[in-house]
Amino acid sequence: MKLEDAVKGRRSIRAFLPNPVPRETMTKILKLATWAPSWGNTQPWEIVVADGAKAQELARLFEEEGTRGTAPRPDIEMPVDFPEPFKNRYMKLGKDLLTYMGIEREDKAARKQHYINMYKFFGAPAVIYLIIDGGLNVPYSCLDVGSVGTTLCYAALQEGLGTIYLAASMHFPDIAKKVLSVPEHKKIVIGIAIGYPDLHNPASLFRSDRVPVEDILRYA
Numbered sequence: 041m042k043l044e045d046a047v048k049g050r051r052s053i054r055a056f057l058p059n060p061v062p063r064e065t066m067t068k069i070l071k072l073a074t075w076a077p078s079w080g081n082t083q084p085w086e087i088v089v090a091d092g093a094k095a096q097e098l099a100r101l102f103e104e105e106g107t108r109g110t111a112p113r114p115d116i117e118m119p120v121d122f123p124e125p126f127k128n129r130y131m132k133l134g135k136d137l138l139t140y141m142g143i144e145r146e147d148k149a150a151r152k153q154h155y156i157n158m159y160k161f162f163g164a165p166a167v168i169y170l171i172i173d174g175g176l177n178v179p180y181s182c183l184d185v186g187s188v189g190t191t192l193c194y195a196a197l198q199e200g201l202g203t204i205y206l207a208a209s210m211h212f213p214d215i216a217k218k219v220l221s222v223p224e225h226k227k228i229v230i231g232i233a234i235g236y237p238d239l240h241n242p243a244s245l246f247r248s249d250r251v252p253v254e255d256i257l258r259y260a
């Protein structure tokens with residue numbers, strides 16, 4: 041696969057087939073991804089894969105929290121609001137996605153179901169958790185985690201797999217740590233759902249747009 045095809049071909053997948061990802065394939069992807077750059081080559085990431093029964097248990101527990109409307113309590117603080125023009129981009133994504141999926145703005149039940157599906161990893165058979173030690177500097181370690189995370193998305197694409205970064209997967213880190221036997225002092229940065237895309241579902245075909253590069257680029 042050409043690098044340009046990979047960069048342009050990757051998109052967030054929001055509908056997966058239940059077929060499991062063989063652990064051999066998973067390990068191959070993660071082995072490749074760990075060639076990602078990191079600050080001082082510290083490689084601060086720890087990777088814990090929830091697959092099979094563990095992924096199902098997490099999906100069930102998160103669905104319960106989502107249905108109850110429990111407020112997220114992530115280890116790494118999440119943005120609550122965005123200044124413009126970022127807020128507009130955020131709102132546009134939600135609107136474009138729901139429209140593409142045929143969900144009407146007024147259809148509160150369908151919108152809620154979409155958010156519940158998010159807590160169920162959109163049906164993905166596995167979630168890759170990227171974790172850091174509690175003693176690490178958060179902003180810089182998070183840069184490194186983003187580096188390995190995006191690299192693994194491309195490595196997965198090469199294996200015919202789809203991925204999506206899911207903030208929803210780290211809304212309740214205490215639950216994830218208990219299920220995955222992760223010590224309490226570690227911080228869950230993000231989870232990335234992975235699996236074979238359900239290409240019959242529009243949720244796996246949606247493409248987000250980008251602002252023109254001229255809008256964000258300047259040669260000083």
Ligand SMILES: Cc1cc2nc3c(=O)[nH]c(=O)nc-3n(C[C@H](O)[C@H](O)[C@H](O)COP(=O)(O)O)c2cc1C
Nearest residue numbers: 050051052133158204205206207208209230247248
């Ligand atoms: C840190 C991070 C967290 C994200 N969390 C979610 C999420 O909880 N739910 C979701 O549907 N998409 C989530 N996404 C996916 C973004 O919406 C997506 O990357 C963005 O819209 C660009 O689209 P693309 O990935 O298809 O190119 C997340 C992405 C990132 C980088």
